[in-house]
Amino acid sequence: MVDDRQHWPTELRVRDGGRTFRITFDDGASYDLSAEYLRVKSPSAEVQGHSPADRKVVVGKRDVAIVAADPVGHYAVKLRFDDGHDTGLFTWRYLHELGATQATVWAAYLADLEAKGLARG
Structure with a gap:
């Protein structure tokens, strides 16, 4: 079920040398999202494609880091x-969704890698 409420961030912070992005929302939710997770789930067309059939499985990002977080x-x-x-715009709604569903989404990503014979790298 999609959460249609608007969630507003109260804190955005790049931490751990760019390996973690913390976002806290006005509803009290706070998420520490790894740079790898955000990179492989980027909302960019490069990753998501223009349809579900175009969606890419991104690999080799285990050591990726965030170098900047620019408000839009x-x-x-x-x-x-x-x-x-640097082409994905992470909306507040998308970041809240990624945080709230992180365990499930990450497990599905890992299962997809395994099914395709790929590694995180």
Whole structure:
């Protein structure tokens, strides 16, 4: 079920040398999201494609780091990664969803890698 409420961040912080992104919301939810998780789940067309059939499985990002987090208007943040990826706009809603479903989404990602014979790298 999709949460249709608007969630507003009260804190955005890049931590652990760029390996973790902490976001805290006005509803009290706070999530520490790894740079690897955010990179492989980037909302960019490069990762998500233009349809579900185009979606890419991103590998080799275990050691990726966030080098910048630039606010975009009042609705998103643009994360720049040390591998050069910087095209995804992470909306507050998407970040809240990634945080709230992190265990399930990460497990599905790992299962997808295994099914395809890929490794995190």
